[in-house]
Amino acid sequence: MSEDVIKYNSGWVTNQPELGTNTTKGLKCVWRREQIENKYYLTWRFSWDDLKLQRISGFTGEILWRWSTNGNNTKIEVDVTDQTQTVQTEIILMNSNVYYEYVLVPIISMTEFYDEMFLPSDKNDTILQVDGMQLHVNRSFLSYHSDFFSALFSSNFKEGQMEVVTIKDVTYGDIGLLFSTIYPKTIFPNDKTVPKLLELADRFVIPSAIHHVEYHLLNNTKIDNEKLMWMADRYGMELLLEKMIKELDTVMKAKKLKASSDYMELSDKTKAKILDKVMTII
Structure with a gap:
């Protein structure tokens, strides 16, 4: 992954109001358990004053957290662009340990x-x-x-x-x-x-x-193949189109492409190439 990605794992922490504070690569996170009326929440507040000179205006990514009594991780999407924002999730009050980890990518202004x-x-x-x-x-x-x-x-x-x-x-x-x-x-x-x-x-x-x-x-994307096929066709990216058609090597992949909304937007020329490819795998 990119060197700019910031990762942190809290380890298991006793369930208490002040769960912990950490600073990783200039990103500070204060983690708390809070009660608001009759409900309980885990909250994360991020700050990055020392990173502003690097034109960082926020962070996106995800937090995974878990109780020690439950083996399943819960994922929370993170998109913070203001240091007054709080990332929050409702929880059930339990006397057990809790941990979290985050993987965040800086937003460059x-x-x-x-x-x-x-x-x-x-x-x-x-x-x-x-x-x-x-x-x-x-x-x-x-x-x-x-x-x-x-x-x-x-x-x-x-x-x-x-x-x-x-x-x-x-x-x-x-x-x-x-x-x-x-x-x-x-x-x-x-x-x-x-x-x-x-x-x-x-x-x-x-x-x-x-x-x-x-x-x-061609080298770094995580965009799905159906969307890549459409982009390659629409904007004349011949190398990408060739790669996408080459990777269309199973009937299941062909059916997935045919069922996608992007397929209907493809040119007749590209559809003909896809058909030629499908004929080699059936």
């Missing part, structure tokens, strides 16, 4: 990174107006990566003569995410950013961004 990326410099010669903000960019660099921007900056278009060019129907965060995949300080795709990146790269005709996404999906 990219706003400052994007702000730095779009600062005025002697390398930038054009301003994009996006979401009410001005982004300083290099028109030759964007034109090289994108037919959309090449056309936009062309002298044949009035925008090509303008000092400030407005881009509509897109947010500052979206443009920052897209450009960060092709700028020198590259931010590589992950499963969470893949759908938006593909949508943006397709709209602004940036094949290099799609190539970055395809590499991630």
Whole structure:
């Protein structure tokens, strides 16, 4: 797993109000048992003041906890972006030991990174107006990566003569995410950013961004195969499509694909390839 993942295991702790406090890689967690009216809860409160300089704005992941009298783990989804938030689960009051473990991934706030990326410099010669903000960019660099921007900056278009060019129907965060995949300080795709990146790269005709996404999906993704098949077909990721069809090696997998909502969205060309593959396994 990534070095950024933060893991902690409390070990077994006697059931008491103050169950424990720990700090792991800069993430502090206070674990308590609390009574609210006639109900009892386990609560976790996270804080990360020392990590703010690393642009960490929160954490996602899961907590697993268990009573010593029960062999089953209970999973709690975690998505905290504010240090006043409390992760909480209702429990039955029991005089037994309890333990928990968490696996959490930092949420990186990219706003400052994007702000730095779009600062005025002697390398930038054009301003994009996006979401009410001005982004300083290099028109030759964007034109090289994108037919959309090449056309936009062309002298044949009035925008090509303008000092400030407005881009509509897109947010500052979206443009920052897209450009960060092709700028020198590259931010590589992950499963969470893949759908938006593909949508943006397709709209602004940036094949290099799609190539970055395809590499991630070929090597690191946990997205299900049916969705990967659709993405590969929709956005022309031929290597990924070839891999997905190659892995379609059982009748059960073929039936699962056929039953998925993504199958109906596939092109006729891809469906024909799937049929050819299925004919080799029946």
